[in-house]
Amino acid sequence: MLRVGVVGIGFMGMVHYLSYQKLRDVQVTALCEKQQKRLDGDWRDIKGNFGPAGEQMDLSGIETFTEVEDLLASDVDLVDITLPPALHADVAVRSLAAGKHVFCEKPMALKVEDCQRMTKAAEQAGKLLMVGHVLPFFPEYQWALQVVQSGQFGKLLGGSFKRVISDPSWLANFWQPDQVGGPLLDLHIHDAHFIRLLFGMPNSVSSCGSQKNGLPEYWHTHFDYGESGPVVHATSGTLRQQGRSFDHGFEIQLEGATLAFEFSVTGDQADYHCPPTLLAAESKVEYPQLPDGDPMHAFAAELGEVVASVQRGTSIEILDSALAQDALLLCHKQAESIQSRRRVEV
Numbered sequence: 001m002l003r004v005g006v007v008g009i010g011f012m013g014m015v016h017y018l019s020y021q022k023l024r025d026v027q028v029t030a031l032c033e034k035q036q037k038r039l040d041g042d043w044r045d046i047k048g049n050f051g052p053a054g055e056q057m058d059l060s061g062i063e064t065f066t067e068v069e070d071l072l073a074s075d076v077d078l079v080d081i082t083l084p085p086a087l088h089a090d091v092a093v094r095s096l097a098a099g100k101h102v103f104c105e106k107p108m109a110l111k112v113e114d115c116q117r118m119t120k121a122a123e124q125a126g127k128l129l130m131v132g133h134v135l136p137f138f139p140e141y142q143w144a145l146q147v148v149q150s151g152q153f154g155k156l157l158g159g160s161f162k163r164v165i166s167d168p169s170w171l172a173n174f175w176q177p178d179q180v181g182g183p184l185l186d187l188h189i190h191d192a193h194f195i196r197l198l199f200g201m202p203n204s205v206s207s208c209g210s211q212k213n214g215l216p217e218y219w220h221t222h223f224d225y226g227e228s229g230p231v232v233h234a235t236s237g238t239l240r241q242q243g244r245s246f247d248h249g250f251e252i253q254l255e256g257a258t259l260a261f262e263f264s265v266t267g268d269q270a271d272y273h274c275p276p277t278l279l280a281a282e283s284k285v286e287y288p289q290l291p292d293g294d295p296m297h298a299f300a301a302e303l304g305e306v307v308a309s310v311q312r313g314t315s316i317e318i319l320d321s322a323l324a325q326d327a328l329l330l331c332h333k334q335a336e337s338i339q340s341r342r343r344v345e346v
């Protein structure tokens with residue numbers, strides 16, 4: 001039985017806690033949170049943009065701590081970090097030094113140097129460091145990854161990726177560069193990671209867009225893979241209007257097929273603008289039947305892989321910290337490109 005300590009009982013801490021309850025061979029044995037009422041089980045004021053509303057929880061049998069150090073002295077095998085991004089690196093390094101495996105929510109950290117510090121700590125401790133990039137566990141992205149990796153439609157020629165939300169002005173510190181990092185590190189990092197997973201690292205990025213509080217606000221990026229490489233593009237950011245709280249999608253080109261999908265929440269309507277669609281040779285159009293897109297299922301699948309990775313002793317590629325660090329680097333290169341209005345080598 002793998003013993004897990006979850007650090008940070010906010011929206012993601014609750015999602016992870018609930019997801020572990022659906023899995024075998026794992027038990028949340030400890031929680032760490034600075035708000036005492038959450039340790040007393042009062043999660044009624046926790047809310048996010050999916051999943052169940054927070055409830056009064058029965059946490060009997062679970063050790064609770066307000067200080068990370070005390071959780072690290074307990075017998076947990078894995079520390080699951082669902083803290084605000086600015087705290088990820090320090091808590092991960094301390095957890096690894098205490099001999100714990102670490103699973104950390106995205107973004108891995110705010111700075112690449114912090115990612116390097118985390119990786120070094122994992123190497124020194126001989127423990128696993130995994131990062132929660134959940135997008136490839138969502139049915140549409142899982143489908144695309146499987147189709148591309150199967151090789152059945154030949155070479156990958158390129159792709160266009162979109163992730164745009166209404167400005168989440170209700171999220172504390174969202175526009176603070178040293179706390180959350182705006183839509184670049186909170187939002188686009190999902191696509192940066194998926195692009196890295198599908199295409200590898202580009203030679204350079206060219207981005208242009210608007211800025212808010214010194215952070216990219218709404219922008220377009222061309223990821224340059226050289227003359228004969230894939231052509232890759234992303235549109236990301238926030239809208240100043242509240243009417244469309246979420247929009248994401250892709251169009252991925254292969255030699256023998258194009259994969260497309262776009263989903264958005266406009267007003268109170270959550271719907272596909274384009275259902276997952278496969279355009280194949282001879283005008284053939286297919287609509288694959290994908291599993292239920294409830295994000296809670298994606299998190300349960302992700303955490304199932306975390307548990308399996310610890311049991312096996314190696315992380316799967318999607319959760320690999322090296323990829324998460326590359327995704328962060330791609331984000332920072334885009335910010336640099338927007339600010340300098342120049343192409344930036346990666």
Ligand SMILES: NC(=O)c1ccc[n+]([C@@H]2O[C@H](COP(=O)([O-])OP(=O)(O)OC[C@H]3O[C@@H](n4cnc5c(N)ncnc54)[C@H](O)[C@@H]3O)[C@@H](O)[C@H]2O)c1
Nearest residue numbers: 008009010011012013032033034082083084085105106107
């Ligand atoms: N994968 C996704 O789709 C997704 C979605 C939302 C959030 N996230 C990520 O999850 C992480 C957490 O985001 P969230 O929305 O849950 O934030 P949140 O603010 O809801 O929760 C963070 C919790 O950490 C607690 N905390 C802060 N400092 C602490 C400390 N020193 N010790 C103990 N507890 C402390 C806060 O009191 C709060 O309860 C972020 O990295 C975010 O990017 C990922």
